[in-house]
Amino acid sequence: RTLDGHGGILLPGLVDLHTHVREPGREDTETIATGSAAAAKGGYTAIFAMANTDPVADNASITDAVWRIGQEVGLCDVHPVGAVTVGLAGEQLAEMGMMADGVAKVKLFSDDGKCVHDPVVMKRALEYSSGLGVLISQHSEDPRLTVGAVAHDGPIAARLGLAGWPRAAEESIVARDALLARDAGARVHVAHASTEGTVELLRWARGQGIDITAEVTPHHLLLDDSRLETYDGVNRVNPPLREDRDKMALRAALADGVIDCVATDHAPHASQEKCCEFAQAKPGMLGLETALSIVVETMVRPGLLDWRGVARVMSERPAEIVGLDDHGRPIAVGEPGNLTIVDPDAEWTVDPDALASKSRNTPYAEMTLPATVQATVLRGTVTAE
Numbered sequence: 001r002t003l004d005g006h007g008g009i010l011l012p013g014l015v016d017l018h019t020h021v022r023e024p025g026r027e028d029t030e031t032i033a034t035g036s037a038a039a040a041k042g043g044y045t046a047i048f049a050m051a052n053t054d055p056v057a058d059n060a061s062i063t064d065a066v067w068r069i070g071q072e073v074g075l076c077d078v079h080p081v082g083a084v085t086v087g088l089a090g091e092q093l094a095e096m097g098m099m100a101d102g103v104a105k106v107k108l109f110s111d112d113g114k115c116v117h118d119p120v121v122m123k124r125a126l127e128y129s130s131g132l133g134v135l136i137s138q139h140s141e142d143p144r145l146t147v148g149a150v151a152h153d154g155p156i157a158a159r160l161g162l163a164g165w166p167r168a169a170e171e172s173i174v175a176r177d178a179l180l181a182r183d184a185g186a187r188v189h190v191a192h193a194s195t196e197g198t199v200e201l202l203r204w205a206r207g208q209g210i211d212i213t214a215e216v217t218p219h220h221l222l223l224d225d226s227r228l229e230t231y232d233g234v235n236r237v238n239p240p241l242r243e244d245r246d247k248m249a250l251r252a253a254l255a256d257g258v259i260d261c262v263a264t265d266h267a268p269h270a271s272q273e274k275c276c277e278f279a280q281a282k283p284g285m286l287g288l289e290t291a292l293s294i295v296v297e298t299m300v301r302p303g304l305l306d307w308r309g310v311a312r313v314m315s316e317r318p319a320e321i322v323g324l325d326d327h328g329r330p331i332a333v334g335e336p337g338n339l340t341i342v343d344p345d346a347e348w349t350v351d352p353d354a355l356a357s358k359s360r361n362t363p364y365a366e367m368t369l370p371a372t373v374q375a376t377v378l379r380g381t382v383t384a385e
Ligand code: NCD
Pocket: 020, 052, 112, 113, 114, 236, 237, 238, 239, 265, 267, 268, 283, 284, 285
């Protein structure tokens, strides 16, 4: 059948390096099926499912199951991210090689939700990964600096009486892991960069020839800690919403390539886990269905990126970083492709109840956002329209 994309913008299928689907373990908040539907609606044809499930995705039987279920659902390629270490407090390295060799061909490893606390473990993980040619995504937060922290450590948190999460918690680990990656000859990817200082460290590390890449989330591009005044738990996220100057530095870094790509950190939570007091709310917010619109709002409208740039930061660069070969490259005539058609002039108002995600924790409820996804196509099949 024929799709009429007339007047729309044709993009390569979007690729998200950072999605939490809660299967296995919290299927009441998201499943691979509902997460795939949300991804397709948001214009994504590939997502990387983070490892902090229950049980943790730290072995090939789990990572292969995630991939297989995603293929059965058929709305989006769901690439499992493997845990670097075994279990939740692991000091022992996971069998990354077995996960990389499985049917899921795991390309990205992470200890998400908790960074590798022990620098010796991180050093060994990077050495091991360099032999496999795979990538480690590091969550870049020093747990000793974030004990009890719920909000960015700045004047607003101080005034509201919220325990502060300092920039140094992130920046010290970005610096540590850049240096460890240099020594190991490994590749490291910085998840959800959130501070001005992280941008400076990335620029420095690149200048040294270190093989480091980085992502920024839509919410760190659009929102800042002025949102905390309402104490609404929907705004609690890790890393926390920072200050205006961090937000502006992240936008500029994405525009000039110091930050490679946008990743959603889509983090579904049950309503009862988000509606309580700010400090009790679980960290994380939805992202898949609003990411493209937020990038248009924060990057395209102010003239920081054109649509070519959107294709780069939301599809081509993330695909290159993990070595996906079926995304973001020219498609020959007759070849089934991964595509997203966007209406750049449409606007829509976010209705949490209308989302395909199983959860409702969007910080953009009632906001009017630019650009809609008209259709998403996965290997020639329409997955959303
Ligand atoms: C993540 C989640 O919900 O899985 N939440 C988040 O705020 N990014 C876990 C985490 O990184 O804390």
